[in-house]
Amino acid sequence: MAAVPHGQPVGPTTFQKRTMGAMMGAGVGLTIGFIFGSFTILRGGAGPRGALSTLSQYMLSSAATFSFFLSIGSVIRNDGELPPHWEAARLQFSPMNIHSRSQGISMMKARWDMEKRKEQLQ
Template sequence: MPPAVIPPGAQSRGPRWVDKMTMGALMGGTVGSIMGFIYGTVTIFQYGAGTAGVFRTLGKYMGASGGMFAVFMGIGSVIRHDSEQRALQMWRAQYQQGRPFLHQRQDLLQVRR
């Protein structure tokens, strides 16, 4: 798929933190539900479904695991989004001040002289 064309004069913006959190929660919920399905199936085969039945027991495992993964992945995505924004702000500030981005090690400078 070709990249989106940004019209001249328009400011390009990335996804907002809400979009990142939603994406992380969806990915975490999907992965968690799959893991809950696997773990619930193995548990049902080993110990039986109990009084709730197979589908209700499997649904509980999938829901609990999917919800837990969704929360953690959503929070992690927001934290990562925040760190990317701060890194970009620090990079811009260093660029405007004319400071070098990479500093050479002092011990290497002494050996070279």
């Protein structure tokens, strides 16, 4: 495993994630465009421009749409404050707040009593 220089980001940058999302979206879009374009050509004919032109239009338009939305999604997903391995460690070592039913009821009654006292003071 290669050593990571101190202070350098460990994972891919936001730009790299956006590019990766766009490339995955283009691949998915080309495939979906091929499927739907082929189905349309087989069902309704190629039209006045020909089969290849119609199929390429379907493929390119769906590839552009999918790549746009997947790149946005990958940037939004990258918006976290902590790196993923730190977030996983935080969730793993945080104390669990699981109480029994009787503890929950007593906590709820205590909060209600506190709210009643606040209302009486006002």
